[in-house]
Amino acid sequence: MSFCAIDFGTSNSAVAVPDQAAAAGATRLVALEGPQPTMPTAVFYAVDPDSAAGPELHYGRAAIAAYVDGFDGRLMRSMKSVLGSPLVTQDTDIGAGHRVKYLDVIAAFLRRLKAQAEGAHGAPITRAVLGRPVFFVDEDAARDAAAQASLEAAARSVGFEELQFQYEPIAAALDHERTVQGEELVLVADIGGGTSDFSLVRVGPKRAARLQRQDDILASHGVHVAGTDFDRRIELLSVLPACGFKGRGPGGREVPSAVYFDLATWHLINTVYTPPRVAELRAMKDFYADANQHRRLMKAVQERLGHALGALAEGAKIDVASSGQARVDLSLLEPGLFSELDEPQALQALDADLQSIADAAVETVRRAGVAPDRVDALYFTGGSTGLQPLTSRIAAAFPAARSVRGERFASVAQGLGLHAARCFQAGG
Numbered sequence: 001m002s003f004c005a006i007d008f009g010t011s012n013s014a015v016a017v018p019d020q021a022a023a024a025g026a027t028r029l030v031a032l033e034g035p036q037p038t039m040p041t042a043v044f045y046a047v048d049p050d051s052a053a054g055p056e057l058h059y060g061r062a063a064i065a066a067y068v069d070g071f072d073g074r075l076m077r078s079m080k081s082v083l084g085s086p087l088v089t090q091d092t093d094i095g096a097g098h099r100v101k102y103l104d105v106i107a108a109f110l111r112r113l114k115a116q117a118e119g120a121h122g123a124p125i126t127r128a129v130l131g132r133p134v135f136f137v138d139e140d141a142a143r144d145a146a147a148q149a150s151l152e153a154a155a156r157s158v159g160f161e162e163l164q165f166q167y168e169p170i171a172a173a174l175d176h177e178r179t180v181q182g183e184e185l186v187l188v189a190d191i192g193g194g195t196s197d198f199s200l201v202r203v204g205p206k207r208a209a210r211l212q213r214q215d216d217i218l219a220s221h222g223v224h225v226a227g228t229d230f231d232r233r234i235e236l237l238s239v240l241p242a243c244g245f246k247g248r249g250p251g252g253r254e255v256p257s258a259v260y261f262d263l264a265t266w267h268l269i270n271t272v273y274t275p276p277r278v279a280e281l282r283a284m285k286d287f288y289a290d291a292n293q294h295r296r297l298m299k300a301v302q303e304r305l306g307h308a309l310g311a312l313a314e315g316a317k318i319d320v321a322s323s324g325q326a327r328v329d330l331s332l333l334e335p336g337l338f339s340e341l342d343e344p345q346a347l348q349a350l351d352a353d354l355q356s357i358a359d360a361a362v363e364t365v366r367r368a369g370v371a372p373d374r375v376d377a378l379y380f381t382g383g384s385t386g387l388q389p390l391t392s393r394i395a396a397a398f399p400a401a402r403s404v405r406g407e408r409f410a411s412v413a414q415g416l417g418l419h420a421a422r423c424f425q426a427g428g
Contacts, residue, residue, distance in 0.1 A: 001018050001421070001424060001425060002018070002121060002123045002124065002125050002126070002127065003017070003018065003125060003127040003128060003129070003420050003421075003424045004016065004017050004030075004113075004114070004117040004121070004125050004127075004128050004129075004420070005017075005027065005128065005129045005130075005131075005413060005416035005417040005419065005420040006110070006113055006117075006128055006129070006130050006131065006413075006416070007131045007168065007171070007410075007412040007413035007416055008041065008080060008106075008109075008110065008113075008130060008131065008151070009041055009080065009192050009193065009194075009409075009412075010041060010078050010080045010081060010192055010193035010194030010195070010226070010227075010228065011040065011041060011077075011078070011192060011193030011194075011227060011228070011383055012038045012039065012040055012041060012192075012193075012383060012409050013032075013038065013039055013040075013041045013109070013113060014029060014030075014032070014037055014038045014039070014409065014410050014412070014413035015029070015030040015032065015113050015116065015117045015120075015413060016028065016029050016030070016413050016414060016416060016417025016420070017030055017117050017120055017121040017125070017417075018121065018421065020121075024425070025418075025421045025422070025425060026421070027414070027417030027418065027420070027421055028417075029410055029413060029414065029417075030116055030117055030120040031120070032060065032113075032116055033060050033061055033062075037409075037410050037413070038409040038410060038413075039059065039060035039061070040060045040061055040063070040064060040077070041060075041077065041078070041079065041080065041109065042059065042060055042061075042063040042064055042075065042076065042077045043057060043058070043059055043063055043075075043076045043079070043105055043108055043109050044057070044058040044059075044062070044063035044064070044066040044067055044071070044073055044074070044075045044076070045057060045073045045074045045076070045094040045095070045098070045100065046058060046066055046071045046072065046073040047072050047073045047074075047094060047095040047096035047098055048072065048096065049072055049095070049096045051096075054098065055073060055094060055095075055096075055098055055100075057108060057112075059109065059112045063075060063076075067307060068308070072095055072096065073094060073095050074092075074093070074094035074095055074270060075307055076105045076267075077266050077267075077307075078193065078194065078228055078266040078267050079102065079105050079106050079109065079267070080106075080194055081194050081228070081266070081267055082102045082106075082267055083106075083136050083147035083148075083150050083151055084136040084137040084140075084143040084144060084146055084147030084150075085137075085143075087102050087267065088102050088103050088147075088150050089101070089102075089103065090102060092270065093270070093274075103150060103153070103154055104154075106150075106151070106154045107154040107155075107157050107158055110154055110155055110158050110160075111158040111159075114128075114158055114159065114160070125160075126159060126160060126161040126162060127160070127161070127162040127163075127420075127424055128155065128160045128162070128163055128164075128420070129163075129164045129165070129166055129416050129417075129419055129420040129423065130151065130152075130155060130163065130164075130165050130166075130416075131165070131166060131167070131168040131171055131412055131413075131416050132148055132151065132165045132166070132167060132168065133167070133168055133190075133194070133195040133197050133222060134167055134168075134169065134195070134197040134198070134199065134220045134221060134222035135195065135197070135222045135223075135224065136148065136195075136224075137224065138222075138223060138224045148165060152165075162424075164419075164420075164423055166415075166416055166419050167197070167199060167217075167220060168190050168192075168197055168412045168416075169188040169189075169190040169197045169198060169199035169201075169220065169222075170188070170199055170201065170213070170217060170220075170415070170419075171411075171412045171413075171414075171415030171416040171418075171419060172188045172190050172379060172381045172406060172411045172412050172415050173186060173188045173199060173201040173203055173379065173415065174208075174415035174418045174419055175381075175406060175407075175411045175412075175414045175415035175418065176188070176203065176377075176379045176404065176406060176411075176415075177203040177204070177205075177207070177208050178208070178418075180203055180204060180205070180377075181205070182204060182205070183202065183203070183204030183205075183206065183207070184202075184203060184204065184376035184377055185200060185201070185202055185218070185370065185374060185375050185376050185377075186200075186201055186203055186375075186376060186377045186378070186379050186404075187199070187200050187201075187361065187364065187365065187375050187377070187378050187379070187398065187401065188200075188201060188379045188381070189361060189378060189379065189380050189381070189382075189385065189391075189394060190381050190382045190412060191226055191227070191357065191380070191381075191382040191383075191384040191385050191390065192226055192227060192382040192383055192384060193226055193227040193228045193383060193384070194224065194226050194227075194228055195222055195223070195224050195225075195226050196222055196223050196225055196226045196357040196360060196382075196384075197220070197221075197222035198220065198221050198222060198360055198361050198364040199217060199219070199220040199221075199364065200217075200218040200219045200220075200364055200365055200368045200370060200375070201213075201216055201217055201218065202216040202218065203216070218368035218369075218370065219364050219365070219367040219368035219370075220364065221360055221363050221364040221367060222360060223356055223357060223360045225353050225356050225357055226357075226382075226384050227383055227384035228265075228266060229353050230317055230350055230353060230384065230387070231264075231310060231313045231314045231317060232261075232264040232265060232313075233349045233350055233353065234313040234314075234316055234317045234341070234346060234349065234350075235263075235264040235309060235310060235312075235313035236260060236261075236264055236349075237341065237345065237346070237349045238313065238316055238326070238328050238339045238340075238341040238345075239309050239312055239313050239316075239328060239330065239339065240260045240263060240264060240309070241339070242293065242296055242330055242333055242334075242337060242339065243260070243263075243293055243296045243297040243300055243333065244260075244288055244290070244293035244294060244296070244297050245257060245260040247288060247289070247290060247293050248289050248290075249286075249287045249288060249289055250286070250289050255284070255287050255288055255293075256284070256287065259272060259277075259281060259297070259301075263300065263306045263309065264310065264313070266307070266310060269306035269307060269310070270306070272301055272306060273301060273304055273306075277301075278301055278302065281297065281298065281301060282298060292334070296333045296334060296337075299333060299334075300333065305332055305333070308332060309332075312328055312329070312330070313328075315328075316328045316341050316346075317346070317387075319341075320341055320342065320343050320346045321386065321387050321388065321389075324342060324343045325340070325341065325342045325343065326340070326341045326342075327339075327340055328340070328341060347389055350389075354389060354390050354393050355393070357390065357393075357394070358390075358393045358394050358396075358397060361394045361397060361398075362397050365398075372397055372398050372399075372400075373398075373399065373400045374400075375398045375400065375401040376400075376401060376402070377401055377402050377403075377404050378391075378394065378395060378398060378401045378402070378403045378404065379404045379406055380394075380403065380404065380405050380406065380408075381405075381406040381407070381408060381411040381412060382408060382409075382412075383408050383409055385405065385408055386408060391403065
């Protein structure tokens, strides 16, 4: 059997293939980078300004390293976020006169995952299960369907001929099901970089062998709020004030804020670097009472520091989560410059997002017509479940449920692999 299962995540991706050394139906994760079974969902288009040759592509950690090392070109991250948006059909500048369509960026990354799956499996692969969030786009069925259609088009363009999709929280439930002793109701919380998805699922040993599990899915719900939103909030709180966010002009009026929201949004950062936008920002110098803030903003824009500033915010979030405080080194903007962030400040900034996610968990169970105290287990997966205040807030709404933590970055891929094995083996 030749197939693969792909967890194409906003922040990280993983792939499963059949495990030929194990029993029929078993799958294994592919080592995508060294021994690592996950790889950052990132592509760097390296260009040579003095050559007419096309860009050289780097993936995952190598893509991020190329960007950090200052290679000419364009880093693309969070590309899953453009699915369902008008950007997916548009192209974008990657430097040295080259342009690329956003959908082709997604295809390039899927091509890389497919090649690695085939290398690990030792045979061509044309069949795949792809994970998808419950909602690519909140409360817009047409755009949500368009998002899946775009992802399917990208997958078919790289050689996948037979495709199936499975909700990512359902895949996580399949992974969890392998460990349960009896039947139970589990609320799967898959909280990654771009979306927070929940499904209330009936699992158990007697159900595990069934291919069709629709009647075991009691409800699914989700919101387009997750880890990248947390990073954006932290960046606006602890990084971008040094560049004038919430700053004042000579007359006391707050300076325009649009540029800061774009700088804090991964797939919009490069829109700030266009010559017309740079000229517009340069002309706004008199809007700032503090000339240093405008100078730092222009340095961030002219030296293309947007992604580096985002990385500082992500690091500050991690530091606060682990130790309760962070010292944010802003010396790339100005020697000796720093800001400080503590847990109460961070939680205040994140409160609305955390509550939105917790409310989505409660709404999922409500839609199933199930009382919160009937939920047996909460199964947490996805990179953002490492944020303890988030999981604690969700758990507080389900006091009778035990909390189970899956592999944060690989549970979905493992479950997708189980689903792929059952689907394709059943189909011959």
